[in-house]
Amino acid sequence: MGISWLKFGNYDTARDNTPFYLDKSFTDSSGQHTVHPYLQFRYVNLFLDYVYYKSGRWQFSIPLQFGIGDARYKYNFNEENIIESRRIVFLYEPAVAGQYKIMKWFGVGLDVGYRIMIVSNKNIGSKFNSPVYDLKMIIFWGEFHKVVFQR
Numbered sequence: 001m002g003i004s005w006l007k008f009g010n011y012d013t014a015r016d017n018t019p020f021y022l023d024k025s026f027t028d029s030s031g032q033h034t035v036h037p038y039l040q041f042r043y044v045n046l047f048l049d050y051v052y053y054k055s056g057r058w059q060f061s062i063p064l065q066f067g068i069g070d071a072r073y074k075y076n077f078n079e080e081n082i083i084e085s086r087r088i089v090f091l092y093e094p095a096v097a098g099q100y101k102i103m104k105w106f107g108v109g110l111d112v113g114y115r116i117m118i119v120s121n122k123n124i125g126s127k128f129n130s131p132v133y134d135l136k137m138i139i140f141w142g143e144f145h146k147v148v149f150q151r
Helices: 141-149
Strands: 001-004 036-056 056-077 082-103 106-119 128-141
Touching: 036 082, 056 106, 082 128
Parallel strands: none
Antiparallel strands: 001 036, 036 056, 056 082, 082 106, 106 128
């Protein structure tokens, strides 16, 4: 089980173009104040991992991730945090993964996949469908315990 989120940088009003995650604006009821909200995307996912090749130091697998979360716009107006267009989203991330065991208890890995929004927030669109790359440092806790505590 894992937790993932995307965090985007602050909006700089001096820039000529608006980043994709700030392409929406909200106006108050009087129509006098316009704000550019921050786009937030958070989800929790369940991992399933099928290992199709394993040798002494190498392992290759096909990890599948199914997630549920929310996508929303958030902004601060009159010192109040306001959330707009919040919707539940469901996603699927197929990938291929490889890892290499450098030592008995430590390794590195790489996942390459694609995030697909099964149910997206229609107010935000499908902006979260994208390639996913994960670089990993892996500690094999069973082996680590043997090395450290069973001398």
